[in-house]
Amino acid sequence: MRLGLEKRDYRSTRMTVLVPIVSLLISFLLGAIVLAISNVNPLQTYGAMLKGAFGSQTKIQYTIAKTIPLLLCGLAVGIAFRLKFWNIGAEGQYVAGVIGITWVMQFWTFLPNMLLLPVGMLIGVLCGAFWGGIPGALKAQWSVDETLTTLMMNYIIIGYAEYLYINAWKAPRGNMGTVRYPEFAWLPRIWGRVHSGIYFALILVVILWFVLYKTRWGFELNMIGKNRRAAQCQGVSIKRNIILAMLVSGGIAGLAGVIDSAAVTHQLTKGVNSGYGFTGIIIAWMSGLNPFVSIMVALIMAALETGSDALQLMKLPAAMGEVMQGLILIPLLAGSIFTEYKLVTHTSHKEATV
Amino acid sequence: MSEKNTDETPVVRMVNITKHFPGVLANDSVDLTLHRGEVLALLGENGAGKSTLMNMLVGLYRPDSGEIFVKGKMAEINSPQDSMALGIGMIHQEFMLVGNMTVAENIILGMKDLPFVPPMADIKAKITELSKRYGLQVYPDKVIQDLSVGEQQRVEILKLLYRGADILILDEPTAVLTPGEARDLNEILKKMLAEGKSAIFITHKMDEVMEFSHTVQVLRRGKSVSSCPTNTIKRVQDLANMMVGRDILFSLDRGPYKPTDVMVEARDITVLPIGGGKPVLDKVSFSIRGGEIFGIAGVAGNGQQQLTEALTGLLRVDSGTILLNGKDMTNKTPLQVIKSGVSHIPADRGRMGVVGDMSVGDNLSMKKYRTQELSSHSVINKSWVRKFADHLIDVFTIKTPSQDTSVKFLSGGNIQKTILAREIDSCGGILIAVYPSRGLDVGATEAVRQNLIKQRDKGNAVLLVSEELEELLMVADKIAVMFEGRIMDIVDADKASTERLGMLMAGVEREDV
Numbered sequence: 001m002r003l004g005l006e007k008r009d010y011r012s013t014r015m016t017v018l019v020p021i022v023s024l025l026i027s028f029l030l031g032a033i034v035l036a037i038s039n040v041n042p043l044q045t046y047g048a049m050l051k052g053a054f055g056s057q058t059k060i061q062y063t064i065a066k067t068i069p070l071l072l073c074g075l076a077v078g079i080a081f082r083l084k085f086w087n088i089g090a091e092g093q094y095v096a097g098v099i100g101i102t103w104v105m106q107f108w109t110f111l112p113n114m115l116l117l118p119v120g121m122l123i124g125v126l127c128g129a130f131w132g133g134i135p136g137a138l139k140a141q142w143s144v145d146e147t148l149t150t151l152m153m154n155y156i157i158i159g160y161a162e163y164l165y166i167n168a169w170k171a172p173r174g175n176m177g178t179v180r181y182p183e184f185a186w187l188p189r190i191w192g193r194v195h196s197g198i199y200f201a202l203i204l205v206v207i208l209w210f211v212l213y214k215t216r217w218g219f220e221l222n223m224i225g226k227n228r229r230a231a232q233c234q235g236v237s238i239k240r241n242i243i244l245a246m247l248v249s250g251g252i253a254g255l256a257g258v259i260d261s262a263a264v265t266h267q268l269t270k271g272v273n274s275g276y277g278f279t280g281i282i283i284a285w286m287s288g289l290n291p292f293v294s295i296m297v298a299l300i301m302a303a304l305e306t307g308s309d310a311l312q313l314m315k316l317p318a319a320m321g322e323v324m325q326g327l328i329l330i331p332l333l334a335g336s337i338f339t340e341y342k343l344v345t346h347t348s349h350k351e352a353t354v
Numbered sequence: 355m356s357e358k359n360t361d362e363t364p365v366v367r368m369v370n371i372t373k374h375f376p377g378v379l380a381n382d383s384v385d386l387t388l389h390r391g392e393v394l395a396l397l398g399e400n401g402a403g404k405s406t407l408m409n410m411l412v413g414l415y416r417p418d419s420g421e422i423f424v425k426g427k428m429a430e431i432n433s434p435q436d437s438m439a440l441g442i443g444m445i446h447q448e449f450m451l452v453g454n455m456t457v458a459e460n461i462i463l464g465m466k467d468l469p470f471v472p473p474m475a476d477i478k479a480k481i482t483e484l485s486k487r488y489g490l491q492v493y494p495d496k497v498i499q500d501l502s503v504g505e506q507q508r509v510e511i512l513k514l515l516y517r518g519a520d521i522l523i524l525d526e527p528t529a530v531l532t533p534g535e536a537r538d539l540n541e542i543l544k545k546m547l548a549e550g551k552s553a554i555f556i557t558h559k560m561d562e563v564m565e566f567s568h569t570v571q572v573l574r575r576g577k578s579v580s581s582c583p584t585n586t587i588k589r590v591q592d593l594a595n596m597m598v599g600r601d602i603l604f605s606l607d608r609g610p611y612k613p614t615d616v617m618v619e620a621r622d623i624t625v626l627p628i629g630g631g632k633p634v635l636d637k638v639s640f641s642i643r644g645g646e647i648f649g650i651a652g653v654a655g656n657g658q659q660q661l662t663e664a665l666t667g668l669l670r671v672d673s674g675t676i677l678l679n680g681k682d683m684t685n686k687t688p689l690q691v692i693k694s695g696v697s698h699i700p701a702d703r704g705r706m707g708v709v710g711d712m713s714v715g716d717n718l719s720m721k722k723y724r725t726q727e728l729s730s731h732s733v734i735n736k737s738w739v740r741k742f743a744d745h746l747i748d749v750f751t752i753k754t755p756s757q758d759t760s761v762k763f764l765s766g767g768n769i770q771k772t773i774l775a776r777e778i779d780s781c782g783g784i785l786i787a788v789y790p791s792r793g794l795d796v797g798a799t800e801a802v803r804q805n806l807i808k809q810r811d812k813g814n815a816v817l818l819v820s821e822e823l824e825e826l827l828m829v830a831d832k833i834a835v836m837f838e839g840r841i842m843d844i845v846d847a848d849k850a851s852t853e854r855l856g857m858l859m860a861g862v863e864r865e866d867v
Contacts, residue, residue, distance in 0.1 A: 216732050219716070219723055227709040232668065233700055234720045235689035 023335035027328040052310025053303035061192035071298035072256035073280025078289045080249040089150030090253040091277025092157040093128040097254030098261045100127030102268040105181040116185040128254015129247045136246025140239035158273045177269030187263035197259035205291045363426040371420035380406040382576040395567035399795035403576040412437040412444045443514030444523040458494035504535035522553045532653040560590040572596045609811040614644035617815035623674035636839040647816040649830030657839035658819045667691035695782025707773040710762030715743035721780040750775035767798030788819045837861045
C-alpha cells in the first residue's frame with residue numbers, strides 16, 4: 001500500500017472547517033512533547049496560556065487590543081497577495097504610518113486641536129501608502145522583484161525611525177522616544193484597553209469584503225491574481241492595478257501603525273517595529289485572503305502572543321512562547337494542503353479514496 | 355505503412371477500464387490492445403476519454419476498475435516512473451520541457467540513477483547517437499527556448515528513447531507541427547517501428563489516422579465504439595460518423611462575399627526583437643473590409659502571433675500605423691483597442707483566453723463586466739451576470755455542469771466555446787481569431803468556423819490566423835501568407851491553390867523562381 005496526493009476537483013468545504021481543528025489538536029500534541037521535555041506539565045501550561053489570553057477582563061482587553069493592528073496588517077497583506085504580489089513589507093509600511101502621524105503630532109501644532117488627530121491619521125496612512133507604492137511602481141514599471149524590494153524597504157524605514165526617536169525627534173528628557181502626543185489627540189479607549197481603533201478595523205473588513213467580492217475592481221484583482229496574461233488580454237491594466245493595490249495595501253498597513261500609536265504608545269519609540277507586519281503575512285495566508293476569516297485568525301494570533309507571556313510564570317524562558325507559536329502554526333499551514341488535495345491510498349488491485 | 359506483426363502477446367492490453375470523475379464517466383469498460391511494431395490511432399472528439407485512458411497507462415490517473423497488462427504481465431502503474439520502468443512513455447500536448455535549459459539537460463532531468471555530477475560528455479554522445487539512428491535532428495547543447503515547436507517535440511521523443519521506452523504514446527502530436535514537420539514525424543515513427551517499438555497515437559484528424567496507423571480505435575463519450583485495422587476503412591466519412599455519432603457537414607453555410615468599408619488597416623507595421631536582430635514584423639501592410647474574412651497562413655512562429663498582439667495592443671510596434679474602425683490605434687492599450695470594437699480569440703486558450711480557476715460565468719463576463727449591461731456604479735450585479743452567462747451557455751451550447759464550474763474542468767472544445775461566446779457577444783465590428791480551431795474535435799471546429807462566417811455575413815471584419823490551409827480555403831475570402839515576419843503575398847481564396855500557398859509558406863517568392 002502506498003499513499004499519494006490527488007488534487008481535488010473542488011475545494012472541499014468540509015476540509016476547510018476540519019483542517020484547522022485537527023491541525024490545532026496536532027499542534028497541541030507537538031507542543032505537549034516539547035513542554036514535557038522541559039519538565040512542565042503540558043496541560044497546566046496550556047491552561048496558563050489560555051488564562052493569560054482570556055483569563056480576566058484585562059487579559060481579554062489586552063488580547064483584543066493586540067488583535068486590532070494584527071487584523072489590519074493581515075488585511076493589508078491580503079490585498080497585495082490577491083494579485084500574487086508578495087508584499088512582505090507591511091512591517092515597514094506600518095512604521096511609515098507611525099512616522100507620518102508622529103510628524104504631524106510634533107510639528108503641525110498650528111492645526112486646531114480638533115484636527116490634529118484626523119490630519120495625523122491621514123498623513124500616516126499616506127506615508128504607508130507611499131512606502132508601499134514604491135515597490136509597486138518599481139514592479140509595474142521595471143518588473144523589479146517585489147519580495148526583495150518590500151523586504152529591504154522594511155530595514156530602511158526601521159533604521160530611519162530609529163534615527164528619529166534616538167536622535168532627530170528625541171524628547172528632551174530620557175534617552176529615546178519622541179515627545180508624547182497631546183492627550184486630546186489620542187484615539188479614545190472604549191472598554192479598558194480596547195480602543196476605538198477596533199471600529200476602523202471592523203468597518204474596513206466589511207468595506208474590503210465588498211470591494212473584493214462585489215465590485216469591478218475586485219473582479220479585476222481576482223483575474224490578475226489567477227491569470228495575469230488573460231487579464232491583460234481582457235483589457236485589464238496590470239501596471240495600474242499593481243500600483244493601486246500596493247497603495248491600498250501600504251495605506252492599510254500604515255493605518256495599523258497610526259491607530260496603534262494614536263491609541264496605545266502615543267509616541268514613536270523603540271518597539272515600533274513590533275512584528276505586526278510580518279505576522280500579518282501569516283494572517284493573510286491562513287485566512288485564505290478572506291477579510292472576515294482574518295478576524296478569527298488575527299484573534300488567535302493575538303491570543304498566542306498574550307498567552308505566551310504567561311509561560312514565564314511557569315518558570316519557562318520567554319522564548320518558549322515563540323516556540324509554542326511556531327509549533328501551532330506549522331501543522332495549520334501544512335494542513336491547508338488537504339483543502340486542495342485529497343489523500344489517496346494505492347493498494348494492489350483496488351484502491352480506496354479517503 | 356508496413357503490415358503489423360501479430361504473432362506474439364500484445365505489448366499492452368487494457369481490459370475493462372473504467373474511470374469516473376466528479377459528474378463524468380470518462381472511461382466506461384474500455385478494452386485496448388497494442389501489438390509490437392504497431393501504430394494504434396485512438397480517435398475521438400474532445401472529452402471522449404482518449405487522454406484519460408492514456409493517462410492511466412502512464413500512471414497519471416488510476417482506473418476505478420479494470421486491469422492493465424504490459425508485455426503479458428499484469429502491471430501496477432501508480433506513477434510515470436512506474437510506466438517508464440515498463441518502457442511506456444508519453445508525449446503530452448503541452449511539452450514538459452524547461453525553457454532555459456539545454457536539450458541534454460532536459461533529457462536527463464528527473465532521471466534517478468545519475469551520478470551526482472552527470473557525465474555530460476557521455477550523455478551528449480548517446481543523445482547524438484540516438485538522434486542519428488532515428489533521424490531526429492537535435493543539437494544537445496541548444497537551449498530549449500531557441501527551438502521551434504517541431505524541434506521541441508523531437509526532444510520529447512528523444513527523452514523517451516533515452517530512457518529506453520519502447521511503447522510511445524503521442525497526444526495529438528501533429529497539432530502543433532507544419533505539414534513538413536508532420537511528414538518528418540511519420541518517418542521517425544517508421545524507423546522506430548522497424549526497431550520493434552510500438553506507438554499509440556491520440557488524434558481527431560481522419561487523414562492522419564489513414565496515413566499513420568495500422569489499427570484505429572474510436573472512442574465516443576468514454577466508450578470504445580469500434581476497433582479495426584485501418585486498411586478496412588473504406589470512407590473517411592465512416593470514421594467521422596463513428597466518432598461523433600452523427601453525419602457531420604463538411605461544407606459550411608456562407609452568404610455571398612459583400613465587402614464594405616475598410617475596418618482594419620495596417621501600414622508598415624514593424625516590430626524589432628528585444629536585443630536587436632531581424633525584425634519580428636517587417637513592414638506588414640494589409641487591410642480588411644467589413645463582411646470579409648481575412649486569413650493569415652504561415653508556419654507558426656513567422657510573426658502571426660506578434661501581428662495579432664500588435665493589433666490588440668498587447669505588443670508595442672516600433673514603427674507603422676494601425677487603424678481600427680478608422681481611428682489611429684497604434685500602440686494604444688488593450689482596453690482602448692477593445693473599446694474601439696475589437697474582439698480577440700487568442701492563440702493560447704488556457705493562458706490568454708480564460709482564467710482557469712474562475713467560473714464559466716465569470717469567464718463569460720470578463721469583457722462586459724465593465725459595461726452597464728452587467729454592473730452599475732462599479733458594482734457588478736451578480737444576478738445580471740447569472741442571466742447573461744446562462745444565456746450565452748445556451749446560445750453557444752457550452753457543455754458545463756453549471757456556470758459556477760471552474761473553466762479548467764471543461765474540455766478544450768468547451769473552453770474555446772466559452773471564449774468564442776464572450777468575444778462574439780461583445781464584438782464591436784472586428785474579430786481577431788488566432789488558431790481558433792487548434793486541437794478541437796470535428797464538432798467544435800465546425801462550430802468555430804460557422805461562427806466566424808456568421809460574423810462575416812453580419813458585416814464584421816474577421817482576421818483569421820490559421821495553420822491549416824484547408825481551413826483558410828474553406829472559410830476565408832482573402833489569404834495572406836506570412837514568412838519570417840513579412841507578408842509574402844495576399845491572394846483571393848477562391849483563386850488560391852494549396853501548392854501556391856505552400857510555396858509562399860516556405861518563403862518562395864514567385865512561382866517562376
